[in-house]
Amino acid sequence: MSHLLEIKNLSVAFPTHDGLVRAVSDVNLTLDRGELVAIVGESGSGKTVTSLSVMSLHNRRTAQITGQILVQTPDGVVDVVSAEEPIVRALRGKTVAMIFQDPMSSLHPYYTISKQLTEAFRIHNKVSKKVANARAIEMLDLVGIPEPDKRAKEYPHQFSGGMRQRVMIAMALINNPDIVIADEPTTALDVTVQAQILELLRKLQKEFDMGILLITHDLGVVAGIADRVNVMYAGQVVESGVVDDIYYRPLAPYTMALLASIPSVAAKGAGQLSAIPGQPPSMISLPKGCSFQPRCALAHLVPNHLCERVMPELTEDEPRHLARCHLELSARTHAAAEARANRIVGGQA
Ligand SMILES: Nc1ncnc2c1ncn2[C@@H]1O[C@H](COP(=O)(O)OP(=O)(O)O)[C@@H](O)[C@H]1O
Ligand code: SF4
Ligand SMILES: [Mg+2]
Structure with a gap:
C-alpha cells in the first residue's frame, strides 16, 4: 500500500538579491494513516518551507522546487509539485489541511467563527448554510469549546490563545482531511495550554485515523506524542527514526x-x-x-x-x-x- 504522503528528494530554493537561498535540500519522508510524524529543528532549518510545499503555497513562478510530493487522494496519487493548480486547490483543505502557529493570522478578525468555519466547509461541500453551520458547531464541540452554539457567533478576539488554536483545529478538520500539517501549533501558547492542545491533536488523530505531520523547533514537545521523528538541520534531514531511538x-x-x-x-x-x-x-x-x-x-x-x-x-x-x-x-x-x-x-x- 502506498503512503498517505511521500516526500521524495524535495529541494526548494529561492532566488534573492543576495543569492540563491537553498531552504530545503533533498528531503525524503513518509507519513502513513494513523501516524504522527514530527519534523524537528532549530529556527531557519527549512521546516515551514517543507510544510508549505506540501500545501503548494509557494509562489510557483519564483520558488525553484524539485522532487515529488505524492499525496494519496480518493482519485489516486497526486504529485503536488507537478500537478496543475486546480487539482492542487481541490486537495488543499480537503485531503491535506494545515494548522498554523498563529491563529490570528489565519482567522479573519471581522467575521464570526461560525462564518469562517461554514465557509471552509462549503468550499468543498455543496450544502446549505444551515447544514454547514450545524457542522461548524459540531466541530467546535469536538475540539472542546464549551457552549459551541453560543461561541460560534463570536469573533476571534473574544477567544483566548488556546481556544483560538482549538478553533483552528476545528477549521482544519471540518472537511475530514486524511493529512493534517501542524506547523508549530503550540509555540505561541503557555506550557499548560500547549500540553492540552497536543493532547487534543493526538486524540483526534486516533479518532479519525489521520496522518499528522507535526512541525516544531522543540524536541521536548514530540517526546510523548510522535511515532517517528525527522530531525532537520540547514535544510536537510540529518536523522530519522522512531521516537524512542531518537531520544535514547x-x-x-x-x-x-x-x-x-x-x-x-x-x-x-x-x-x-x-x-x-x-x-x-x-x-x-x-x-x-x-x-x-x-x-x-x-x-x-x-x-x-x-x-x-x-x-x-x-x-x-x-x-x-x-x-x-x-x-x-x-x-x-x-x-x-x-x-x-x-x-x-x-x-x-
Ligand atoms: N520566500 C522566501 N524567500 C527567501 N528565503 C526564504 C523564503 N522562505 C523561507 N526562506 C528562508 O529559508 C530558510 C528556511 O526557512 P523556514 O522553512 O521558514 O525555517 P523554519 O525551520 O524556522 O520553519 C530560512 O533561511 C528562511 O529565511
Ligand atoms: S562528526 Fe558527523 S555531524 Fe559532526 S561534523 Fe562530522 S559528519 Fe557532521
Ligand atoms: Mg517555521
Whole structure:
C-alpha cells in the first residue's frame, strides 16, 4: 500500500538579491494513516518551507522546487509539485489541511467563527448554510469549546490563545482531511495550554485515523506524542527514526546537541544545560562539508578533516534509523550513551 504522503528528494530554493537561498535540500519522508510524524529543528532549518510545499503555497513562478510530493487522494496519487493548480486547490483543505502557529493570522478578525468555519466547509461541500453551520458547531464541540452554539457567533478576539488554536483545529478538520500539517501549533501558547492542545491533536488523530505531520523547533514537545521523528538541520534531514531511538539512541551529533539543550531532558544543575554553541549556517553559502561541522563537538574524532570536506550521506545506520554523519557508528553510540548517563546522574533521564 502506498503512503498517505511521500516526500521524495524535495529541494526548494529561492532566488534573492543576495543569492540563491537553498531552504530545503533533498528531503525524503513518509507519513502513513494513523501516524504522527514530527519534523524537528532549530529556527531557519527549512521546516515551514517543507510544510508549505506540501500545501503548494509557494509562489510557483519564483520558488525553484524539485522532487515529488505524492499525496494519496480518493482519485489516486497526486504529485503536488507537478500537478496543475486546480487539482492542487481541490486537495488543499480537503485531503491535506494545515494548522498554523498563529491563529490570528489565519482567522479573519471581522467575521464570526461560525462564518469562517461554514465557509471552509462549503468550499468543498455543496450544502446549505444551515447544514454547514450545524457542522461548524459540531466541530467546535469536538475540539472542546464549551457552549459551541453560543461561541460560534463570536469573533476571534473574544477567544483566548488556546481556544483560538482549538478553533483552528476545528477549521482544519471540518472537511475530514486524511493529512493534517501542524506547523508549530503550540509555540505561541503557555506550557499548560500547549500540553492540552497536543493532547487534543493526538486524540483526534486516533479518532479519525489521520496522518499528522507535526512541525516544531522543540524536541521536548514530540517526546510523548510522535511515532517517528525527522530531525532537520540547514535544510536537510540529518536523522530519522522512531521516537524512542531518537531520544535514547540518537545517532546524529546534531540530535545529541538538541537533546542536551532541552530543559526537561538535560541534567539538573547550573551550567549543565547547554545551548548549542554557534549559529546555523547561512542558507546562501553553506559550508563545503557537513553543514553542522562548525558547531559539532565530535568532528575532531573524524580523521583527515573529512567533515570539513565532504557532506555525509543519510544512511540507515540501524534498522529504520537513519543518520547523516561520517563518524564511526560505535563512537557515536558511545557519545550518546555517555550523554545519557550524565543526564541520569543529573536526575532527569
Ligand atoms: N520566500 C522566501 N524567500 C527567501 N528565503 C526564504 C523564503 N522562505 C523561507 N526562506 C528562508 O529559508 C530558510 C528556511 O526557512 P523556514 O522553512 O521558514 O525555517 P523554519 O525551520 O524556522 O520553519 C530560512 O533561511 C528562511 O529565511
Ligand atoms: S559528519 Fe562530522 S561534523 Fe557532521 S555531524 Fe558527523 S562528526 Fe559532526
Ligand atoms: Mg517555521
